[in-house]
Amino acid sequence: MYTELNSILNTTPDSFTQGEFILVSDRQSDASFLMHHFLSFYLRARCKVCFLGLVQSFSHYNAVGQRLGVSLVQAKEKGQLIFFEGLKESLSVLISQESNTKSQAIDFLRDPSVGLRSLYEFVRCTVSSSSGGGEKGADGAEEWGPPVLLVDDLSVLLSLGVTVGTVLDFSHYCRATVCSQLQGNMVMLTRCDGEEEADDGDDEGSERLHRGLTHQCSLTLHVQGLPTGYCRDIHGQVEVCWRRRQGDGQHTQKKLFQYKVHDKGASFFARGTSSAVL
Amino acid sequence: MLQGTDVGGFLIIQDSATYSGRHLLNSFINAALNREESVHVLGFEISEEELKDGLKRSPIQRLHFHNAFIDPLGWTDHPIFTVHQFSLEELVRLVKQTSHPKPATLVIDSLSWILRHISPPAVCKTLQQLKKEGAVRAVIGLLHADMHQKGTVGSVCHLATSVITVAPGVKGDAAVAKITKRSKSGKVMQDEEIFSIKEDLTVIVQSKPNHTGPKQTDSEEQEIDPTANLTFNLRLSETERSAKDKLALPFVFSKEKKTALLHSGPGSGRILYEPDANDDYDQEDPDDDLDV
Known part of the structure; x- marks a missing residue:
């Protein structure tokens, strides 16, 4: 959890806006440090977290989580964290050993035309069981806050043969369930490949997915490399854009920060105010 | 502006990822509600709470929300309105559910959702029928x-x-809106306006065409006085000016300098010429010694 980012987004684990859909995206850069931030943030906020890890193993997230001061193993044992390990699950689907024992969540791998309905069912069961069991369980299980869904990352589904429309349907259903019905939060990572504005009319790909998700979400964090090229002291820039804030007049607001990822955290600063420059 | 849409009109608000048109859509809904018309919202991309949150100050008694947000594809058991129900009959049924003397305004949020799941010709056909049906x-x-x-x-x-x-x-x-209007006579009008939306969802048109936009910003830039915040003084007081005038610049050729150079003092170099006996100097012909 990066406290600097919290103050930029004006949230703390004790008080954060509910019902938000945060879109994290990157272009020719790596935004996964933000996913680690949100994972540790929501675990500290005592939310029930459902994590769809499609690109990395559990031990990877655990290792990074420990550096940020949260233990994913403990959270998993306490039932706070439901971790969907996409790599393992997909292996068991493809090399079907003792079929019918595993969940059907990832059956789109065998036939992409089925769609992501079963994956959504998995998410729905996970998040709604938390709100159902909100009143203390008999075994003294702890009570968890609003459900949170984290996906790392969505664009990998495109490489698995799922169409953009299907992914957008999936995210729409997740938003309807998690953000709207259960007043929880949702963070999704997507990667855009290629240059900006380089796409033509019939771009079936990550660009279209990114635009579609932008239309759905309430806050975007877009990570890019520096336009001037590689720098040792500044790792890139992140554009924060609030959409749909109808309560207070301004409903789209943009800010640009530069960042540097450290071993145990990250620092964010306004453009040109890096300690290496000043 | 376009607040009062004609009967049988069909208005499309086009937006992109960089700017959401939903705010403008809300102000259209608000305007229609304030005209005491009933509004039916077919919401695919927005939940009822979110919509009503955006329309806090409007009279929402005549707002009817049709929830296609929760389950647009029928994935759960009890879909309220799915995208495949997007047809003339279903829409007319929806609108007729509530009995109102006046025909209502139908708001579709958004067409993109429908177009993703139904083929464009079918969508166009439904929309066209809807227009004709009345x-x-x-x-x-x-x-x-x-x-x-x-x-x-x-x-x-x-x-x-x-x-x-x-x-x-x-x-x-502020945002820029490009408006294309087709009147019944077939005339097409195009316009470009800069607008902003206030908190009570009224639209304020700030300036008209875009062409004057850049010019205006130019003149604003010119108005800025570049000498406003200087660390040094650009103007002179009277005493300073006279002192400056008195000062002789080092390379100005003044009268004193001239006389000093022409009448050099004693001891300085002077040419003395004593004619020699060998000097055959002919007064008549000074060039005699030259072999010409």
């Missing part, structure tokens, strides 16, 4: 233009009587 007074649709191919966007927009394309403005919360 069951609804007007149709207002939101369309994310960057989500579709150009042809699809074009064909849907050809059906519309008015198209508003919104884009982010140069500064602040």
Whole structure:
């Protein structure tokens, strides 16, 4: 959890806006440090977290989580964290050993035309069981806050043969369930490949997915490399854009920060105010 | 502006990922509600709470929300309205559910959702029938233009009587709207305006054409006095000016310098010429010694 980012987004684990859909995206850069931030943030906020890890193993997230001061193993044992390990699950689907024992969540791998309905069912069961069991369980299980869904990352589904429309349907259903019905939060990572504005009319790909998700979400964090090229002291820039804030007049607001990822955290600063420059 | 849409009108608000047109859509809903018309919202991309949150100050008794947000594809057991129900009969049934003397306005949020699941020709057909049927007074649709191919966007927009394309403005919360209006006589009007939306959802048009926009910013830049905040003084007081005038510049050739150079003092170099005996100097012909 990066406290600097919290103050930029004006949230703390004790008080954060509910019902938000945060879109994290990157272009020719790596935004996964933000996913680690949100994972540790929501675990500290005592939310029930459902994590769809499609690109990395559990031990990877655990290792990074420990550096940020949260233990994913403990959270998993306490039932706070439901971790969907996409790599393992997909292996068991493809090399079907003792079929019918595993969940059907990832059956789109065998036939992409089925769609992501079963994956959504998995998410729905996970998040709604938390709100159902909100009143203390008999075994003294702890009570968890609003459900949170984290996906790392969505664009990998495109490489698995799922169409953009299907992914957008999936995210729409997740938003309807998690953000709207259960007043929880949702963070999704997507990667855009290629240059900006380089796409033509019939771009079936990550660009279209990114635009579609932008239309759905309430806050975007877009990570890019520096336009001037590689720098040792500044790792890139992140554009924060609030959409749909109808309560207070301004409903789209943009800010640009530069960042540097450290071993145990990250620092964010306004453009040109890096300690290496000043 | 376009607040009062004609009967049988079909308005499309086109937006992109950089600027959401939903705010403008809300102000259209608000305007219709304030005109005491009933408004039916077919919400695919927005939940009822979110919509009503955006319309806090409007009279929402006549607002009817049809929830296609929760389950648009029928994935759960009890879908309220799925995208495949998007047909003339279903829409007319929806609008007729509530009995109102006046025909209502139908708001579709958004057409993009429908176009993703139903083929564009079928959508166009339904919209066209809806226009002819007369069951609804007007149709207002939101369309994310960057989500579709150009042809699809074009064909849907050809059906519309008015198209508003919104884009982010140069500064602040102002935005640019390109308006294309088709009147019944077939005349097409195009206009470009800069607008902003206030908290009570009224639209304020700030300035008209875009062409004056850049010019205005230019003149603003010129008005800034470059000598306003200087660390040094650009003007002289009277005493300073006279002191400056008195000062002789080092390379100015003054009278004193001239006389000093011409009448050099004693001891300085002077040429003395004593004619020699050998000097055969002929007064008559000074060039005699030259062999010419």
